[in-house]
Amino acid sequence: AAGVIQSPRHLIKEKRETATLKCYPIPRHDTVYWYQQGPGQDPQFLISFYEKMQSDKGSIPDRFSAQQFSDYHSELNMSSLELGDSALYFCASSSGRNDISYEQYFGPGTRLTVT
Amino acid sequence: QQQVKQSPQSLIVQKGGISIINCAYENTAFDYFPWYQQFPGKGPALLIAIRPDVSEKKEGRFTISFNKSAKQFSLHIMDSQPGDSATYFCAASTLSGFQKLVFGTGTRLLVSP
Numbered sequence: 001a002a003g004v005i006q007s008p009r010h011l012i013k014e015k016r017e018t019a020t021l022k023c024y025p026i027p028r029h030d031t032v033y034w035y036q037q038g039p040g041q042d043p044q045f046l047i048s049f050y051e052k053m054q055s056d057k058g059s060i061p062d063r064f065s066a067q068q069f070s071d072y073h074s075e076l077n078m079s080s081l082e083l084g085d086s087a088l089y090f091c092a093s094s095s096g097r098n099d100i101s102y103e104q105y106f107g108p109g110t111r112l113t114v115t
Numbered sequence: 116q117q118q119v120k121q122s123p124q125s126l127i128v129q130k131g132g133i134s135i136i137n138c139a140y141e142n143t144a145f146d147y148f149p150w151y152q153q154f155p156g157k158g159p160a161l162l163i164a165i166r167p168d169v170s171e172k173k174e175g176r177f178t179i180s181f182n183k184s185a186k187q188f189s190l191h192i193m194d195s196q197p198g199d200s201a202t203y204f205c206a207a208s209t210l211s212g213f214q215k216l217v218f219g220t221g222t223r224l225l226v227s228p
Contacts, residue, residue, distance in 0.1 A: 045215035102210050106158035
């Protein structure tokens with residue numbers, strides 16, 4: 001079965017640079033969630049989109065922005081990167097079209113390293 | 116403030132034994148409780164989930180027990196295998212709308228051969 005696709009898988013950036021992470025949800029899934037996981041930490045919710053509209057917002061820095069496109073893929077844009085932004089970034093998707101809309105399936109993640 | 120508290124932080128179990136991980140929550144609005152398994156460098160994988168209208172759910176070797184009055188739920192892994200060695204996260208969410216998952220702090224499970 002098709003899973004959530006994230007790209008790139010690894011990204012190394014310098015401080016103050018920008019980064020763009022991409023997420024392709026499971027086919028027919030219309031909701032995308034972004035989570036940040038620091039080393040040895042639990043995933044922390046950043047932001048979510050349903051049908052291309054922002055549906056919820058968590059502890060996402062103002063330096064970050066995200067959007068969902070017409071094909072339901074999503075991009076997380078990160079600017080003025082800081083060392084503390086180094087983490088695993090996960091995208092998850094779910095479907096709002098049936099009774100199992102609350103099951104979130106995670107992608108393999110993007111490991112961002114800021115030097 | 117951790118909305119979902121998870122224990123133990125780490126657990127060592129002999130092969131064939133039962134692994135038990137516990138979680139507790141405060142927010143009574145939570146009505147969906149999944150468990151995720153995560154291997155190093157990989158994304159969390161949905162294992163099993165429960166809603167508060169049932170007290171127990173079993174899928175293969177994995178069982179969730181849910182105590183609504185105590186606001187606690189637990190994961191039992193029967194006949195634990197070395198391949199079960201991973202980090203396990205409990206989580207909670209509300210089903211009204213498309214809500215974020217709030218995770219516990221994780222339990223690192225090691226199943227010794």
